[in-house]
Amino acid sequence: MIEVGIVGQAKDKVNENNIAKTLRSGELNVYATPSMVALMEEAAYKSIQGKLEEGKGSVGTLMNIKHLSSTPIGMEVTAKSEVIEVDRRRIVFKVEAFDERGKIGEGTHERFIIDNEMFQMKTDNK
Structure with a gap:
């Protein structure tokens, strides 16, 4: 179950x-x-992946950094x-990035929970 407070x-x-x-x-x-955006997205999706039902995943839909x-x-x-924030299938993350000297980026990222197979099939049929 996805809950507020999960960190990645x-x-x-x-x-x-x-x-x-x-x-x-x-x-x-x-x-x-x-590269920073991709790293933030990686931290977010990996933080919730293990809490999803088998066959489910998440896709990024919004990045404001x-x-x-x-x-x-x-x-x-x-x-x-x-x-x-958790609103049914919509998950909102606070994201930050740091280098060895301090903060280099910040913002929010939104993901939606999807069925991997159905999502891929719909995409392949475009």
Whole structure:
């Protein structure tokens, strides 16, 4: 059962694969905003996955974040999530990201609980 207060965490190391220049979100060798968003989403979905019925999953539907500070290649980034609202199949998370020097991002993320097989079938039939 998904309840308010469930927390999650995911980590990443900044490298050539997740910088702005590589991901086409800028020209600098800094941790890319899309990488931070993906890490926040990973922390959120993993935090609830084990609490879902077999065959169920969750999909991200909304991300509202601020990227507050840049992070150089070589540093570790940690994303944290916390369930702050549950409305039937809709789950809202507070998300934050930190590098070795402090907070680099914050915001909210929304996910919906889905039936994996039905969702995939509907998508494949587009």
